[in-house]
Structure formats: structure tokens, C-alpha cells
Amino acid sequence: MNTLSNFAIGAALLGAALTVGQAAHAAPGGTVAFLMPDHASTRYEQHDFPGFKAEMAKLCPDCKVLYQNANADASQQQQQFNSVISQGAKVIVLDPVDSTAAASLVHMAQSQGIKVIAYDRPVPSTPADYYVSFDNEEIGKSIAQSLVQHLKESGVAAAKGGVLEVNGSPTDAAAGLIKKGIHEGLEGSGFKTLAEYDTPEWAPPKAQQWVSGQITRFSTQIVGVVAANDGTAGGTIAAFKAAGVNPVPPVTGNDATLAGLQLIIAGDQYNTILKPSEIVAGAAAKVAVSFLSGQTPKGETTLYKTPTQLFKPAVITAKNLKAEVVDKGFASGKDLCTGRYADGCKKLGIAN
Structure with missing residues (x-):
């Protein structure tokens, strides 16, 4: 049986820091959106968003963070996506309700120079700018x-x-x-x-x-x-x-x-x-700040033609x-x- 001793979360977090942390120390201001998929799992409200918000506050005190939860409604998530773009988001962290439908959102954002970080759930049919998740x-x-x-x-x-x-x-x-x-x-x-x-x-x-x-x-x-x-x-x-x-x-x-x-x-x-979601949320924040700084963070691997950071489960x-x-x-x-x-x-x- 795989246990925490087999899958060292701390080591995985260190890997994330080495991958993207170098670029995250000199952050300009900017608006970043964090769009989660549903309320069926309590993790998004209790762990993911608090972890993301805390890391953003540490890395980029002048950044504005927009948070929305789509409540398992793909149409609502599309409206939220459009809304954060209209509010000036330069990086969008997206955990899609519908991974297939999210492809059009990624295309729309990228056509306007907005970076999209796929979070937890990938977008298989089109490359996002980065993907961070547990494995x-x-x-x-x-x-x-x-x-x-x-x-x-x-x-x-x-x-x-x-x-x-x-x-x-x-x-x-x-x-x-x-x-x-x-x-x-x-x-x-x-x-x-x-x-x-x-x-x-x-x-x-x-x-x-x-x-x-x-x-x-x-x-x-x-x-x-x-x-x-x-x-x-x-x-x-x-x-x-x-x-x-x-x-x-x-x-x-x-x-x-x-x-x-x-x-x-x-x-x-x-x-x-x-799988402490705060760890992945923190890594997503590091990637977001790297993008705001004009840098291109490298992934540890590539998944769905997207630079990817995966953390190991216990x-x-x-x-x-x-x-x-x-x-x-x-x-x-x-x-x-x-x-x-x-x-x-x-x-x-x-x-x-």
C-alpha cells in the first residue's frame, strides 16, 4: 500500500518551489482570477481558495484576487470567466466544470493575451498555459x-x-x-x-x-x-x-x-x-505570479501538450x-x- 512515506508531499512541494519559485519573487501588481467548479466538495472553500489567497498575498501584496465558484454549472462558469476578463484578469486559474467545454474559454483568453492555468482538472483538447494538480x-x-x-x-x-x-x-x-x-x-x-x-x-x-x-x-x-x-x-x-x-x-x-x-x-x-490542496493552490499562485512577471515557468513534465506540475498522493x-x-x-x-x-x-x- 502506498503511504505518505512513499509519496513525500514535502518533497513534491519543494519541487514546485524549485520549478517556479525563482520567478515569483519580483511580482508586479495585477489581477488574478481563481475559478472553482462546485460546492459538492468542501475542499474548494475550505482549502484551495484560502491556500491560493494566502500565497498570492505573500508573493504579490499588490495583486487583486477574484474568486468565483460555478456550483457545477458550466454555463455559470462561462459567465464568471467572461466577468473576470472584463474586470481585468491577466491570469486565470481554472478548475473546469466541463473539461471539454473549457477549451473554448482557454482559446478566448489566450486570444486576448490572458494566461490560463488549468487547476486540478486538465483541459485535454487544447493546451492551457500551465497545468498544476495532484497526480x-x-x-x-x-x-x-x-x-x-x-x-x-x-x-x-x-x-x-x-x-x-x-x-x-x-x-x-x-x-x-x-x-x-x-x-x-x-x-x-x-x-x-x-x-x-x-x-x-x-x-x-x-x-x-x-x-x-x-x-x-x-x-x-x-x-x-x-x-x-x-x-x-x-x-x-x-x-x-x-x-x-x-x-x-x-x-x-x-x-x-x-x-x-x-x-x-x-x-x-x-x-x-x-492531498493538502493548499500545496497545489500555492504552486498555482507561484505560476500565476511568474506569468504576471512576464516569465514562462517550466513544468516538471508535459500533459496534454501543457507544461505540468503534478504532486504525489498519499x-x-x-x-x-x-x-x-x-x-x-x-x-x-x-x-x-x-x-x-x-x-x-x-x-x-x-x-x-
């Missing part, structure tokens, strides 16, 4: 391999049944990369995929509804579920509980949200991915949650160990 394909592969290892260590025979796969939004290219990684992680495991589903808008209620149908269809054949993020994992777990399934088969996740971590503490969710389970999440300050016992999660925290040695 989404590695995320999918890691959570799937972690689940497979857990099933085998638990003595679950592959012949007993198979897994469900709850993917992310079909309009999100990053979800497609996670899905590809999941397929790689399951390949050759011996566990067949009973069924899979692309969850519109990453909406947990839609994941729950689909999983409910699969429980009726496959019943005890379901030995585990690879869910692509903590929201779809929560919907999945709710479906099993509503069906009276106890214990719930192991379910994966991604994003290390407070809710996801609490479900792991309660024993309902098996794993998640720790798998979190109950075994390393305290050491890698709580002890390292990514979440506190005070926030995690509320109500029904207090007993689980005691078992894991997490102090409230």
Missing part, C-alpha cells in the same frame, strides 16, 4: 491497490464476488484520469468489477441512488467499493446502511475531507487520499490516520472526535 491517475491506482491488498489480507476470496466502481463526473477530465488509475489498480487483482458508474457532478445523492440499485442487484457478491472521492464514498456507505448491510464492505475515498476521515475513524470507510487508512493526518497537523482531534466518532478516536489513540 489523479496515481490517486485512482493507489486507492484501488490499497483496497485489493486489504481484501487479500482479510482473506476475502476473489471467487466470492467483486467490486463496484463509483467514478466521478463524466464531464471532469480529472475524474477520467482517476478512473483510468482505478482500472490499472484493479487489473490482475482477481477481483472482477461487478458494475461501474460515472457520478454526474460528483453528487453524493446520485452515487447513493446508484449503489442502492447495485445492492439489490448483487447483494453479498459485493466485497468492496472503489469510490473516487469522499463524497461518493459517503453516498455509497449511506446506501449500504439504508439497506441494512452490516458490516459495510470496505469503501475507498479521496480528498481526506473531515467527513471522510470521520467515516474512517468510525470504521465505515476504508481509505482516503491525503493513502490514509485507520492504521496511519493519527500519525500522518493528526500528528502532522492536517486535522485536529478536536474537529474529528465529535459525537459518535469519540469512541473510534479512542481506539486509534487520537486525543480530543
